[in-house]
Amino acid sequence: MPLSQTLEDNGENIVDRLYYNGKIYSIDNENRKYTALGIEKGKIAFLGDDKEALAIDADEKIDLKGKTVLPGFVDSHLHMLNYAFVKQSYIMQSAKSIEEIIRAGREIAKTMSGENPEKWIYGRGWNEVNFTDEKRDLTRFDLDRISTDRPILFIRVCGHKAAVNSKALKIIMALEQTEDYIEQIDEENGILTEASVKLCYNAMKEPSVEQIKDMILSAQRDLNAAGITGVETDNFLSLPGRNSYRIMTAYKELENENKLTLRVREQASFTAFEHMRKFIDDGNTTGNGGEYYKIGPVKLYEDGSLGARTALMNSCYTGTDTYGVAVHDRDDIYCMVDYAYKSNMQVLVHAIGDKASDMVMDAYERSVQKYGKRDARLAINHLQIVSSNLFDRMKKYDVLAYIQPLFVASDKNIVAGLVGNEAEERSYMWKTMLKKGLICCGGSDSPVEDFDILSNIQIAVTRDALNEKTEGWYPEQKLTVEEAVRLFTINNAYGAFEENRRGSIEIEKDADLTVLSDDIFEADPHEISRIKIAATIVAGRTVYEA
Template identity: 40%
Template sequence: MSIFINGNIITLDNNKIAQAFKVRADKFEAVGTSEEVLTLKEHDEEIIDLKGKTVVPGFNDSHMHFLNYAVFKSRVNLSNITSIDEMIETTKNYIKENNIKKGEWIISRGWNHNYFTDGRLPNRYDLDKISTDNPIFFSRVCGHIGVANSEALEASGITNNTDNPDGGVIDKENTVPTGILRENAMNFIFDKIPAMTKEDIKKVLKSAFTDALKYGLTTIHSEDLGTAGDLNNLIEAYKELDSENSLPLRFVLQLNLMNKKALEETKSLGLKSGEVSHMLKIGVMKLYQDGSLGGRTAAMEEPYSDVESHGVTIYDQRELDELVLGSQEAGFQIAIHAIGDRAMHMILNSYEKLQAAYPNTDLRPIIIHCQFTNKKLLERFKALKVIPNVQPSFVMTDWPIVEKAVGKERAEESYNWKEMLDLGLKVSFSSDAPIESFNPLYGVYAAVTRKSLKGDPKQGWYSNQNLTIEEALKCFTLGSAYMNFEESLKGSIEKGKLADFAVLSENILEVDKDFIKNIKILNTYVGGKKSY
């Protein structure tokens, strides 16, 4: 039991500001003024003086790839390179410094050709300059395009005669693969990479927990299956960490179940959406319906302005319908990745059929990303009670390329989070890390300013869509809790809810909005216990 006094507590409970709260076990028992809460003090109960510091509910990142982040911490870092030559030199140094042996796979992620001096995608011939003795595969930052060297193409069986898989593209020039693989074509590579062992997963996760806690995160919804490579190993690793009391923050596992076979495997393991313990839950079944803006694989109704393409759809409508209905039958809440408007229309068609099949069920279906919306789409979201799971930090890196990709008219209707809230949609915020930083204060900053971390554009990008600070905080707390059917347990500081909270270095409601990105987390508490 503990009592916290003399704070500036942003409860997010009807925008009430409190000064104190009492924690019993792992929940808030009382919230109010310091004088009110001190009257509840029990013998030898600890009193913690917040000394006027600001407290907010623990941040709840409702979609990221935490294991992927943890794994790539130890691999060659491509996130800040500005040219293909730098990619080559950086990787050569990595091989030398880490004594990488001949034949070992070299895998990484994070390059962004929009930042390259020549602006082009790397290809097999560029990566062959690094090594022809090691298979190399580097995913773009978005995870929807990758490039393989000649050794990796050979190891994965990609030749001049290899056809495009469903939902994927093997780039070729004069019938010869360039090494650039899009969407499902990357599975040729992934199928050859050994799955992580349970012990490897546990070790890697442990190395990254503090990274999340120092940003005030108390719940993470993580999609890790693509990185782990084995569903059973992934689930058992998390369950063992939980049983060993080694999870210092709460996890919700989002399962990327790409086909009926994967769905059947979850049945054999007895998995479905629901609580494993108060620290671990099985969350949504996650599908992908299109790609990314940067790779021009997001599926659009109208073609891109700068390339002759409508993007890529992963499933046709029949396949998507079958997977959505099959997943609900298997006991899973459903979330589907979609960036382009065509992909979202197809998903909403499936969700319409899902609602008709389960008319009296609180389904809370989700679309993750929702970048290229329009009024017609958002009205369908509202009618079907679909939850937009959006990443406000995307605007910081995307804004310079959006109008080039789709033109000004479509850009004006995109990344429209304010319009979503004004329509009454239940919006949830996330980071999609490691694509963007999982620092939620970066996300709040992006939502309220619509600027990059450098402060561009000066007036904000389509600032009519700016959120208030309170709205952004709620999307990162209450919105994420609602998405996961946990609004009665998380998201605000009020009696009966889990005592998950963060102490900030500044009063986020009073600082200049451009300063929000510089606010630090002083302490993070999970269940009333200081975890950072």
């Protein structure tokens, strides 16, 4: 393997750092494999075998001792700041009963007894499916047993439904904005759905720029430790105050202070047209920013979640007369997509139910036909249940699929009960997407799910929960290990318009790398999640080492 042009031009075979005795998988178009790799000024400068590496002088030589090196892992969709916010609060994913939640809530209330009574008790992650006492939603009557003096917000695991106590409900109902979301509020039971969930953030104390910076750094440490070198993150609706400009300021200041070790692409999320338009009119454009923080797509929402029965379906949920929730009617989603597309923004829309993704695709087709086709890399997020012709429509317009394989483990036992067997057969069709020629970008939707990419890859390959070992749920939809790895490397680079800089290990590309303790391609597919992250490297700098 020849040296890079840069080294040849210098007439010196010198790199900053040389790795050897490894298993280096390039994930390039030819799936080349190497044993040695050189980095110079944050770029890949040499690729070859150990014998060729002997001719290279390096400031530092590192024996990989047989470890595996992959392009740096990237998560295409999570909520980085909400993850950090939840981390500071009551994490409820493991709660097995309503009574357990009430007991834990009372303990939290005790610890806050000396604090301002207007400070909220906040938690996220409950799931009625896991309750062993009563399999029902939390209500204000449950939360009132914790406290009637301090406002409480407990958000369901999906983020699309929440329960509040009577004190919080009174605050919410007094907000001027609440009138616009009144249909999403069950006032009797204190249950909020969809955009009304975020109303609570309007009443909570808004964090300062310095507090946001602390949250970013906390989440960054955890993400780097998971082998992650980059993320696309939906932040604007994730914190009290929902202050997008304060959030952007925090990231930009950290980048200017050289404190970011994670490449962050902002999925600029909006639920109202006027907010999105102001953001665009203020000069924010996809791609604007620096090496570590930049603007990505406009992020919109068309429906909710399956578990909350707010995903928008073409047919009723089993045993009900409800079809789910349309966050925007047809005219609204047309208007938002139209403005973003003509403003040269990339667009990503949340759509879980089949009717939701049909409506999003209608809006994309209309905008492309109106303004002409360009390399916009429009995308649909989630795509959990789809109409039979959707993938062909997406392929025609080069629409990307942002998917979260972890959802298979979480939802496979409830889908048929929610929407019936026929719709279940049209769910989580990752392999079919690839066969149809779609580019699929892998993500976690953290804190809805864990951002552990190795777990995500294992579930994509096995179609089993992590603790299972079966033939897999709809095994024809299993991905190969290579296909699953590509979801979180080169495909995500493509989704970010960065495939020429990142996503594969090639000469002159950025040295963003994930080092694994074991060979992911030789491991038992059901043991992939047990592989350890040995190191995380961003722009040639080791930002995590086990």
